[in-house]
Amino acid sequence: MKRALIVVDMQKDFVDGALANPMAEKIVPLVQAKIKSAKKNHLLIFTRDTHDPEYLETEEGKNLPVVHCVAGTPGWQVIDELWPYLADAAVILDKETFGSSGLLDYLRKMKGIEEVELVGLCTDICVISNALLVKAALPNAHVKVDARCCAGVTAESHDTALAAMRACHIEVLGQGEEPWRE
Numbered sequence: 001m002k003r004a005l006i007v008v009d010m011q012k013d014f015v016d017g018a019l020a021n022p023m024a025e026k027i028v029p030l031v032q033a034k035i036k037s038a039k040k041n042h043l044l045i046f047t048r049d050t051h052d053p054e055y056l057e058t059e060e061g062k063n064l065p066v067v068h069c070v071a072g073t074p075g076w077q078v079i080d081e082l083w084p085y086l087a088d089a090a091v092i093l094d095k096e097t098f099g100s101s102g103l104l105d106y107l108r109k110m111k112g113i114e115e116v117e118l119v120g121l122c123t124d125i126c127v128i129s130n131a132l133l134v135k136a137a138l139p140n141a142h143v144k145v146d147a148r149c150c151a152g153v154t155a156e157s158h159d160t161a162l163a164a165m166r167a168c169h170i171e172v173l174g175q176g177e178e179p180w181r182e
Helices: 022-038 059-063 080-088 101-109 123-137 155-167
Strands: 002-008 043-049 091-095 113-121 142-151 171-173
Touching (some): 002 022, 022 080, 113 123, 123 155, 142 155
Parallel strands (some): 113 142
């Protein structure tokens, strides 16, 4: 079976930078373990939220007026703990909005992917957007999200996103077991 693991936006600005979130910090060891165990038998894909210096002038910037993940800055980089796994990635996709059309194109070109798992940040914005795109690109693949390896802007919005994904036939693993719930 051909499988893919998509690591969504595990970048410094979301963990301990401009949009720091203590929940995000707590999932890092679990994401690291997930990648370590999956890299032998999964296609490993990373996404990076990527903006330019004029971010505040964009539609997103008008709704979320916090400059973050500007290409080439330290906050745009994947967190240090995951840096060693970038060499194992099949692809690193930069995306300028929540969902990655590049991911959609990439997955459509890959033949025979039967299972896709997503982990990362933020559950209620980029994880859900990309999970739904994966479901659209690969309608017959089994798509799942590991809630233990995700964090939302808030616990409530995380849970709402998981419920929405479940309603769209995306399997949700580990809800209620997230390390930040302790």
